[in-house]
Amino acid sequence: MELLLAHPAIKAFMCGSLSGTCSTLLFQPLDLVKTRLQTLQGGVQPGSGRVGMMTVLQSVVRTERLLGLWRGVSPSFARTIPGVGIYFSTFYSLKQHFFQDSSPGPVGAVLLGAGARTVAGVSMLPVTVIKTRFECGRYSYRSVTGALRTVCQTEGPAALFSGLMATLLRDVPFSGIYVMFYSQTKASLPTEISTSPSAPLANFTCGILAGVLASLVTQPADVVKTHVQVNPRLRTVEAVRCIYVEHRLQGFFRGAVPRTLRRTLMATMAWTVYEQMMARLGLKS
Template structure:
């Protein structure tokens, strides 16, 4: 409601709402992100059991440090996720206006989602690299600017963009596909119930008849 009352353009409103959404999700799920990173980089842990999993890693972090250590790397995560989600949703809104169609086709949704995610990834990949390093526990950067400066001075510009290609390969198709399905399901929900029932009936016929012919 507060955002709707503000005299802002729709693109800026999308960015602000995305930033707020990214902030909330980061605060909630930062412990899981930290545990995932520790598992991926194989940080040595003094676990009581022989097996290393999510629970044992979380327990080891709490035991060796404290509960708040599960939110280690929160500032880099917020610096990446909050504007990242904002850039993603504002890019989607801006690209939708470019297509200027009442009902998006599947390919349009894929392109919009892919381009929006590319914008977010390329813009914030240096922060992503810093966040991952900080969460691993192997690096002790005092602040985001100092961390970025240290990486650039010691490893060069390529270090700031390390892992960008795999990230794009993973995130871009995924974002395009889930925006396509989101758009399609949203359109279906907005239709009348009778139309949905007809479509579901047709889908069932398409599935059932070939299966019956295969059985017989």
């Protein structure tokens, strides 16, 4: 057991899982607001005027109390804790295998991030589907395991992989773009900054920049993914058509503000915590 825990990839998994736990608990309200905006739920209906992040936030607090902002946190934990662990352990393993003696360039960074996210995204997709349904407010599931069982019995196991294409189109480019911008901006920092006590703060700033850019590029795919997972009878192409017919191009950017805030802060915090923990364990992240 001790030998297993001593394996670098296992340590990367544990570091990633801890970073995912912290970021999920802090930023779950932003994810819920983003999902409600994209599906126009939670007491806010079409035709009620301009719908913004604060409108949905106030509506959730008014109808579901403050704790309603953490609705879906259980499936978020069930997805993020192992999911981020899988992501970072896969990232670490791929980097050690292909770039053991060198730092990856822009293309290599994109491939590392995309490869790690593909493995984690496919592995955790069933829980992602349940998490999205918890947050949208249309389903009355009581637990993650109960929801998984209900979906399998009523819709079939295939429903747990609804939105797979849209999820990969969102997450794989996001991770690839994020890792590329993050690694390249970090590499461009002056040596006196990257080796100083303020290095974590500088890295955090690099992460913020990378997260904003990656979030905006992949926002349309996130909207499509949400619609497919909430309405499993919709196919990806049909979801794109419905969104465009109902809301035009701006419909593909619904929830962009809370999602950008959440994804940027979560990714930045996860990477900062992960790198600091790996450094304390004597491993190069």
